[in-house]
Amino acid sequence: MVERQGRMLAELSELGMSLARRTHERAMAAEDPDRAERLALAFHRMSRSVRQTLALEARLEREARRDAVEAERRADEHRREAVRARRSYVGGVGSRLIWTEAEGDEVSALLVDLKRWVDEEAFFEEDFLAAPVETLVERLREDLGLAAADPDEDEDRDEADGRPADGAAGPALLEPHSSA
Structure with a gap:
């Protein structure tokens, strides 16, 4: 018009x-x-x-x-919010992986590495937003030296909370953290 x-x-x-x-x-x-x-x-x-x-x-x-x-400006704001949300989500998944898989003093060092890793990944915003979360988590596992997800793990899930019965980290860690 x-x-x-x-x-x-x-x-x-x-x-x-x-x-x-x-x-x-x-x-x-x-x-x-x-x-x-x-x-x-x-x-x-x-x-x-x-x-x-x-x-x-x-x-x-x-x-x-x-x-x-x-x-x-609105598109930039939306993109920044999407990056912030993705950073928070991937960081939360990474944190849960670390707390689940690491022991003792290793946890603190891995949490620092996690922050650095998320910052570096998020720097390239378009790639960070385009990559599936699962891909980011697998790269995170690899880069931080965390154990790879076991595809057969779904069978071993505890019926009560959906988490692996043996306490290992797995796909349930990709679910948003609830404070319930």
């Missing part, structure tokens, strides 16, 4: 300028002072109309640029 309005305003300003030029020529050529005065007044009104049309065109262009900048 904005494009259509812009085309119409451009055409209107061209028509107004054409008419203003013709009126100006006729006013300059008029020999009768009354006729010259009427034509000068008509020229004034037409030129004012052209100026208003040009001002409206400029306003619509400014608004379109402002809307484009705002849309880009």
Whole structure:
């Protein structure tokens, strides 16, 4: 709709300028002072109309640029929120993996490594958001030296909470952490 309005305003300003030029020529050529005065007044009104049309065109262009900048800002904000949520989720999964699989002093060092790993992965936002969570978790396991998930583990799950009966980390760690 904005494009259509812009085309119409451009055409209107061209028509107004054409008419203003013709009126100006006729006013300059008029020999009768009354006729010259009427034509000068008509020229004034037409030129004012052209100026208003040009001002409206400029306003619509400014608004379109402002809307484009705002849309880009919202998209950036949405992307940042998506990265933040993905960082939090993957970090939470990694933390649960570490607490499940590591022992003693190793936990603290792995948690620091986890933070660094998530920061580095999230730096490349588009790749971080495009990768399936499962892929990120497998890379995390590999990079931090955590045991790989056992595909047969689903059979060994405890009926009560869905976690592996033997306490090993597995797909249940991909589920959001609940504070229940």
